[in-house]
Amino acid sequence: MKSAAIAALSVVGTVAVAGVGYGAYQAMTPSASGYAKVVNVKPVVTHSEEPRQECRQVTVQHQKPVKDDKQVAGSVIGAVIGGVVGHQFGGGHGKDAATAGGAIAGGIAGNRIQKNMQDKNTYTTTEEQCHTVMESKSHTQGYDVTYTFNGDQQTIHMDKRPGDRLRIEDGDVVMP
Incomplete structure (x- = not known):
């Protein structure tokens, strides 16, 4: 019976040591889920020139x-x-x-x-005169977001502007 008790204590001790060791490992290993802090948001903007018709009424004098x-x-x-x-x-x-x-x-x-x-001998009319002008346009294509999570800094491209933090699950950013 003594050997059974010793065996039982050995098993309990081994399990306890393993539990303490796993707990210490978990405490030292960063979690793969939680919230990341957003440290920088940079809009990704494209610029283009688009033609536009510009028309106005003009007084024109004609020869009869x-x-x-x-x-x-x-x-x-x-x-x-x-x-x-x-x-x-x-x-x-x-x-x-x-x-x-x-x-x-x-x-x-x-x-x-x-x-x-x-x-x-002239007469005057009002005519519409049009010409093409180039108009500059800016389009935001998304955002390059830099965040920190568990001491690591990473950048991700997002379609929408994020808030102050991002949800992380299994090491990946959860898109809103």
Whole structure:
């Protein structure tokens, strides 16, 4: 019976020593579950240029259509008036020269007067004018999160911005 008691005590002692040893091991081995402290959050941002139409209303002045683009009417009317006025001067052959000179000068003047009138004959409209501008855009693609857990520092990419701590289960970050 003594040997049975010694055997029993040996088994109990071995189990106790093993239990103490396992407990000490657990105390020294970091847990694979718990909460990690977030120490840095860096947004991952991409930049792009996107075209955009920019339109505005603009007042535009147009030339009215011209029926007599050679100003023939102005030239003829000017020549007739110039000839009549020139005919009032001189005598004999001088009267004929004055009439011809008046007709030529009147024709030139009538042509220029009609051209100036046609150039000033305009109308105004409001039109939409558009052009393409490049617009800078920034898009947050996620976050590079640095955290510490059981004395180790690691970084992970997350789609959403985390809070001050992360849940860890079996050594892995649990995504919210």
